[in-house]
Every structure is written in C-alpha cells, then in structure tokens.
Amino acid sequence: MKKVVGTKVKRLDAYEKVTGKAIYGDDINLPKMLHAAVRHADIPAGKILKIDTTKAKNLKGVVSVLLHDDIPTVKKVGPIRRDHNVIVKDSVHFIGDVIAIVAAETLETARKAADLIEIEYEEEQGIFDPREALKPESKLIHPEYKSNLVVHYPLRKGNVEEAFEKAESSDDEIIFERDYKTPYQEHAAIEPEVVIAEPNHQVKGVDVYGSIQNPFTTRKVVSIFTDLKLNQVNIIGSTMGGSFGGKDDIINVMACRAVALSLATNRPVKLAYTREQAMKEGYKRHPYFLNYKLAVNKNGKIKAMKINIVADSGAYSSQSFFVTWRSVVQATGPYEIENVQTDIKAAYTNKPYTAAFRGFGSPQIIFAQESMMDELANELGLTPYEIRKINGFKQGSKTASGQALTEHKVSLMEVIDIALEKADYHNKLKEFEKYNKTSRRFKKGIGFSCSYRGSSLGAEGVDTTSAIVSVQADGSSYIMTGLNENGQGLRTTYAMVVAETLGCTMEDIQFLTSQTANIADGGPTVASRGTIAGGNAVKDACDKIKANIFSVIKETFNVTEMTELVWADNKITNPQTKQEINFADAVQMTLNEGINTSAYGWWKSPDVSWDKETGQGNAYFTYVYGCQVAETQVDTSTGKIDMLNMVAAHDLGRVINRTGAEGQVYGGVAQGIGYGLLENYSVQNGIVKSENFDEYLLPTIKDIPNIDAILVENPDKYGPYGAKSLGEPTLELGAAAINNSVKFALKKKYNANPLTLERVFLGKDLVKKVRQSEVVSKERCEVPNINSKSNSETVPEKTTDRVSDINITVAKTLKEALEIMSNKKHWIISGGTDVIVQLRKEKYHKELLDISQIKELKITNEIDGNIVIGSACTFSSLIDNELIQKHYPLFIDGISLIGSTQIRSRATIGGNLVNAAPCADSVPSLFVYDASVKIESTEGSKIVKLSDFILGSYKNILGENEILTQIIIPIPKDKKYYRYFFKLGRRNALNITRMSIATMMSFDDNNKIDEVYIMPGSVFAKFQRLTNLEEFLVGKEFTTDLIEKVIALLDEKLESEIGGRWSSPYKIPVFKNMLRDALLTILEEK
Amino acid sequence: MNKIKVSFKVNNKDYEIETTPLRRLLDILREDLKLMGTKEGCGEGECGACSVLIDGELSLACITPATQLEGKEILTIEGISDKDGEPSYIQKAFIDKGAVQCGFCTPGFVMATHKYIKDGGSNDETKIKEALSGNFCRCTGYAKIVDGVKEAIVRHNDKEAK
C-alpha cells in the first residue's frame, strides 16, 4: 500500500513556475487598465502645508489624482488600532507615508505625475528611538492616543524581587545581567508588491487581484475603507512571489489605494511598486532593545529572570500587538524558571513601521536569550550544553506563563542531542580550540541555539480555518482552502492530505485558487499554521466525504466499521476478504444514491487562555522544538565571517511532504544567516538608506554553506497525521547560533546582530553622524566623496525609477561618436551597469551616447610592447582573453570578483574607469601595471597615465567632448612576479568593495626585493600607490621584521591622511592587516 | 521623444518594434511581446530575476536598453522548453529536485543554469555556485537549486552520451 504522507512529492505548481507560465500579480493586465503611482513623503516627520497637484493633473494621460480629502469614506485602517492613514492628511509620520495617489494611462505617466506634485512641508524633529519615544517629555507621534506607547504586555510568575534579594545575600547565587539589540529586517521577497483593483458591477463592488498574503484580511480592510459590504469585495490572490509575512498590511493599504482609484475612474487600476518603493514603505521586522537580568545558582540553575524589552513599532501600531505578545510568551526561552517577570513595550517612532515577518517576535528574543545562555555558561564554568541541560524544558515542565507542557512530547533535549551529534559538536569544540591556538589569521567557531515555539495563533486570536474538497464522479477532486499558497508549498501539502485520507492519487487532485467570495473566511496564513490548521480543515472535509462514501459501500463490503477498510492506491480494500472497489466506482455509487461527495472542512483550535494582567495562561495548544548549530570561520584581519556549515534539527510533529519540509528548513536557515550576518535595513534620522539590493545585503548562493536539515518526528495529537509547524522556527535560531559560534572562535561577546565587519572587529558600530536635515545622497562606495558626483549638480531623488524618456544616440564608429560629442556633451553608455542604475534615481535628463556597437572599441591587441584594450571591452571578454591572462594575472584576480556573471558580461573596463568609483575593482591592478588611457576628441587624442586620469572619487579629467577609447598597459618584464589581490566585502558575491589591496613583488638574484607594488583600493580619497612604502622595501631582504617596519610606515600614512574620518577606527587597523596578510602570503610562497 | 526602430530575434522569432531608445529590454519583453516569464525583482541589476541570454551571454534585461538590441538573438524562459513544448531537462530537473518554491526567481536561475551547462559547466559545486551567484533566491536557501543544477548536468551528460 502506498503511503503519501511523509514521502517526497513534487510541487503541484512547479511546472508553471519553471516554464515562466505562472501568473504573478504584475503579469495581470486587464482591458482598459490604468496604472497607478503613489507620491511618498519627502521628510520623516512634519506638517504638510500645501499640496499642489496642478502640474500632475495637467500631464497628458493622467486620469485621476486623489488626496486624503478626496476619499469620501473611512480613511484610516489598522488590524487593532486604526492609526494608519491610507493617504495622509496634513501630517507625516514617516518617510514612506503616501500623500497622493495617481492613475494614468501608462505607468510612466503615473509615476511622472506623482513626481510633479508639489508639496510644502514644515519639517519637525522626528523621534527615531523607541526608548526616547517612551519618555514622558517626548512629542506625541499620534496625539489622539495620548501616548507613544502602543502596547505593554506584562508577565508575572513567582516572585522575582524576592529571588533577587535572596541571590544578593547568598554565596551560592550570582546576579547576571546583559543587554542586547536586534535590527530591522526586510522580507525582501523577490517579487515586489502589486495589486490590481477592478470595479465589479454585478455586486456594485470591487474585485482585487495581486500579491496578497492574507486575502480575508485584505477584504476586511478594503471593506472598512470603502464602506462596501464584505460580499461586495472579492479578493482573488495571484501566484505569490514570496511573502514571509511581508505582503499583509502593506498590501492592504495598497489595495485600498488601487480600489479608491478604480472606483473614482470606473476602470481597472494596477498599483505596482518598485523595489525602492516597497523597501521604503513596506513594514519590517521589529527592532528590539532587550535587557535580561538573572539570579542563578552557581551550579547553573536559573532561579529568576527579569526581562525588559522595548520594541520599535515605527510610525504605526500595525501588528505590534500580536508580534510582541508572542515575545512575552516565549521570552525566557525553553527554560523552566520559577520566578519570571517580563515587560515588553512597543512604541511609536517616525520610522518605517514594523509588523509580521517569519519568526514573528521570536528571532529577537532568541538572539538575546540564547546568546546570554552561552555567556552565562562561560561565567559559571559550564558548557553551553550543560547550562541548557540543567534548565531546559522536560516533559511536564511549566513555562513562564504557567502552562504545564503535558499534552505533547517535549523534545527539546532530543533535538539538541540530534543536532549536536550530526554537527560532531563536542569533538569540534576541541578540534577548533586547537586549530585556533596555532592559526594566526583565521579562527573557527561552533555554537548552537535552541528554542520552543507555540504553534498557530494561540491566545492571540480566534484560530479557525476552512477548506472545501469536492470529489467528482470519476474520482478526481478539487481542493479550495481559506489559507493561501505563498510559495511555501501549502497546495502540495493539502493535496497530500487528501490523497492520504481518501486513498486517491496526487495526479487526480486539482487545486483551485480560492477567492474570498467562494469560501468561508479561513483567517490569515501566518504563524506557521498552514499545515496544522489548513491540513486539519482539509482532513475534516475528507473525513466527511469518506463517511458519506462509506455509508454506501459498507453493504457491498459487508462491514460495519470504517477501520475495516483500507483506502489507498485509488482503491478501497477489505484486507480480510481481499475484496476491492475502485475509488471512482465507490464515488459513483455514492452519487447514485443521491449522497454528496463534496464537503466543507472546518478547523477550530483547541482551547487556549491568557490573562492580560499577569501574563499567565495556556498560551498555545502545542509547541515545537528546534536546535541549530553554526560553524563559522572568522578572518581576524578584517572581521569577515564565513559560514562553514549549519545543522538544523526541528521537531515538526510529522513530515507531510519531505521535499517541501526540507525546502522550508533550507530557506529559513538562509534567512537566519542573513539576519545574523548581513541584513541591516538602515534608517538614518528617519531616512531609509537601504532602498534596494545594492545596499540591503541578501545572502547570495556563495554565502550559504552546506545545511543539514534534520526533521524530527513526534506526532502531535492535534495535528493532521500528527503534523505541527516548521516554517518559522527554521529562521529564528540562526543568528544566535552564529553569534555563539563567533564568540567561541574569538573569545569575545557580541550583543547585536548582524555581525558586521565593524562589530566583529571593533566590537561596536561606526556611524557617520548626520543631522536629519542633511539628507545624504546615495553613494555606491563607502568612501566619502571629496567632491560631488562627476560633472553633475546635486539633484533630488525621483520616484519614477523609469528611464524610457531619455534620449540615446547610437554611434557605429568612433569618428561618428567623436563628432556627436563635439556638438553636445553626452553621457556615454556602454554596458549600462552604472549609467542606467544611476539614471533611475536622477530627476533631470541627460543625452546619452551609446558606444557599445563601435567595433574599434571592443578589440584587444598587442602593439609595441603594450597590450591595448578597447574601452568598450566587457570584463568577461577580458577574463577570457589569453593575452590578458598571460600578462596581467593580478588584473584578472581583481576583475573576476566584480559583481556577478551577468554584470561582468555587460560592464566595461572603460565604464569602470570613467565612473572612477573609489571601489572600482579594475583600478588597483591597473595602477600596479602602470596603465595609461587614450582620450580622444575631434580635436585630437592624448595618452595619459591612469593615475593622472582619475582625480578622485567619481572624478576624472575627461573634457566635455572627449571619450576614453583605449587602455594601454605595458607588458611586464618576463620574470617571476609574486602577486596577491584581496577584496574585502561583506558578502562572497555581488560584493561592493569595502577595501582592496593589489600587491606584486619580484626578487633579485641575491634574494633582495627587486620590484614591489602596493596599491590600495577604497582607502584614500584619491587612488594612489604607496610609493613611500615601496621605496622603503626595495633592495632589502624580505623578512617578517621588515614587514612589521613597513606596516609602521603605513600606519603613519593612514593616520595622517584618513585619520579623522568616521570610518578610520576600522579602516586603519584593517588595512594594515590587509597589507600584512599580503606580504606574509608572498613571503610564505617564496 | 523620438522613437527608434529595432529588429531582433526572441526565441527564434523575428521582431521589429518601434520604441524609445532607453526602453528596457525587460519592458519590451513583458509589455510589447507579452512574454511575462522574465521577472523584475530590483530593476537595478542586482537580483538576476530578469536574466536572459543575449547572443549567448547571460544578461540582465532590466539594464539593457533598446538601442543595444539591434540584430541580437535573445533567449528567454519561454524559449527554453524542448522542441515539443515539454519542459527542458533543466526545468524537469528543477521540478524533480524541489528547486522551486515561490518560483519568482526560477526563470532567472533556469537561464543561468542553461548558460552554465551550454558552456560545458561541470558538476563541481564551487563552480555551480559561482555561475549562479548573480541570482537571488529568498525562499530556497539555494540548496535544492544546486541539487537541481547537478541533476540537470547528469541528465545533460546522459543525453550527450546517447
């Protein structure tokens, strides 16, 4: 008999996705559809004095411009507190507030019109720290609520004060206190947010499509906003390009805007966000400030825990009520503690608001509490394992909220043991300890973290969901559910439940996209409840159908109990008599009797409870347990961390689809690695600095190590086939495990994530001090510009992000190009990797000249002892070029690390040099090889040294009418050169260079240094070789002593030239390390 | 705004279109040719969701202007399937190995894999990762994508051997 549950099953929707046929929100275009755009605020806090829409309205193609007062109905929405204006009236609460919405015939026109709206503000000083916001003297962000406090959850168990008093007077106990801080995290689903609204005349209402995570929530919000009845609003979700909790509240307000425009124009309207808009306005994971204070017996038993947490809710309350509630339940971690006092408060600030994100209030507390457990163990001379064994939950333990864990298998120690064994943790501790004693530069670490997590919504709200299963006369069936496929694989899981329960095959099951009009409100797809809630509802429907069929076939089989028959492989069998009926025949028989073979499934969670005053109660009906182990390697020269391995063991009750479950683990672990190491959504004085993926660093494929996914099964009595939840726990543990691993490697402690280079190296952040009024322009490199961008005035940012209305002239020959330039200054475009990206952000228009088709500029040749490279040669063509490989290996080292395959196949060497970014990766090695460039105009040509061509950050000597046409590099002498190139960045691919070093050396017959070149990248304001260091080295014997002497020289130079900069406390020592590593590597190689 | 005429091939079909010079290939594909399989994730050359092949080079449609399309041969996800319209061996390997979750990044990954295998890419994990390092996936943690690519290489080699 074929079992379905627990096997590896292919996704139902994989075919349309791999072929590009799946229809996502932005792929929907309706007849006569208008395109919408929003106008975001330009300041983080203040009053709106005047809005002038004249120019926008006069733009050809604009159909409607709406302001707050144009909306006839309810204007504010919000899940608990309606504090969120869909279009703000006269005050701005954060930079992502929407002041006006526009609909036009084309997207381009709509976005342009949005830019043309003129707004006068009276800017006010914003509040950017939630702790600040809670001070009594602070200005009120939403005065109508009389306080900046959004919510406060207390939890009281036992008597904490008494326990602390006792600890203070006892020799056997200590008091242990720690502070932690966690950052914003952006969901960064690769599909940006989009909604489409269309009038539905039949119901005098609207239909809404798009990337909608929770259709029923969207329906409710739209209904409130428009005053339409629920049955006049139909939400039809599209294929979701990822969500992770991110396409909820933001989509709801976007839906309201699209609906408002659709109703105003009586036409379909699509509102699609660019990545920048989505990152600016969309909500994030809450930043937390956490303080933990413990009373601990010296043998390791925690007697009391006092926890104070302040969460940053941002401009709106949104889901803060729910997110922080989960935190208060789970804040102690999976440890049994007699006396607990927890207070968590969420407060308004003038920053992007915060709400649901996979993990939902747990990654923050786990980062703190699991980091703390390791530090505590260290303090007491125990191992991280021992401290958890002493305090960890066992069967029957009582949680902080007083809930006895008796109704499910408490598998905390089981998952820890399994994970540690898989990771070979205990041996590696010793092995790495030994390795670290001898390794100079790299240190290895291993660390773990563990958690428990309540499944589904718990006492957060009513916890129900719906499903429809409809079996057709031929035995095939449809499923519809009230929960949503967001990419996680729910449909496949549900189909498996149907196949398992009814014994039919997966191929015979179709999943219908649910609409809110076709099924009962299934609640939100959140809290990892997809499997446990939706799976139960699907099973409920199947059980009803099964009972109906059974009522007919039992006579044929001559049985009385359902359990006497086996339903599998499309057959119903009596194992006793071997009698069997095809499933389809059984269905037909049932229908012939006039009995229904379709059913509505419903699930309601078992009872839970919560006392708001004391924080006591049975918060969730069941819990899951997980443990992750991180292995890392730290470069002590720079603070860069590389992941070596991750082990993730999760008790999920029961595996339904093994492929899907493993995918959830890998995906969640990767997001946890991002949270631990890379992702830092930066908001400075209320201004969003991380607007796109160049600044918000997602892990690339090269940043994710091998992940061992271990699925531990302890079936739960409440789950369908025993299944519980998995999606969220997989994300919540990584950051803490990584932190513990790095702490082990370096014997230091870190109290904030992500573990950026500075945090690891210096133990603190370095921030450039800026006032709110200084809205700093976007820089792609991390060296401050000495001058503003080359040849351009400062221009305000635009929201258009489209460049179609800029003119390009194409030149086919160099002569033609030079002539065009002699008439009028053009911006030159070749690969477009810099130019197009920059143009998206600039408001005024330039004339472009495309030189990518000029053959002469794409040739590389050997001429008179030089290699001459055409400026329009792409980096991939150079990497593949044998001449370049032969003569300039150091150059190849540098350019191979640029961007990605896609970028290298477009970006050109000329573009890299002309752009003259301090982080340009082709420059350092070209300086070493002493390259020159040829500059041409109709008036003639000249050859200048590259070092004279680049004047500074983003500055070069090119005149108005000139083009850089060639790069000329002398062929080095035919002798043995030692070389070393190192590029420091936070990631392992798609990296922006933080600093780099290119070094080349040769030695004479007496083994003295003959030639030496040392070239830093992104260190000084202007590119320069370190000639004084080179001169010092030449002619000397190459020894470690000499290396230290030259480092001392470097130190002087760095101090005098970049010593005062905000970044120098990191850059100076690290660049010294980089030079030391360079020279030692060459010394070793010699 | 002046318009230009450009002629090019997409998935072996000839097109001549009139458009503004800086119009992105991405918009031409999605809006003019209604080829919706190529996706936009960032619009600035970071995420790889818009990856296509232009004259055999793996390129980003979001930063390729119309002026650079003249005479080019473009291959998109819609042109990847086998002759009979069945998914190609790469696509099948992705399905079989569970390389797809939300699927928004998938067309880009399929294109990058296609390019890698076409260039004779080996089963070496480091090389596979290098070849796919210009594509973000937020759902899968990449593990099963790597499995999918490895499987595709095996199937490709089997095919070649036959």
Ligand code: FES
């Ligand atoms: S959309 Fe082109 S790289 Fe992201």
Ligand code: FES
């Ligand atoms: S599958 Fe969702 S982004 Fe890759």
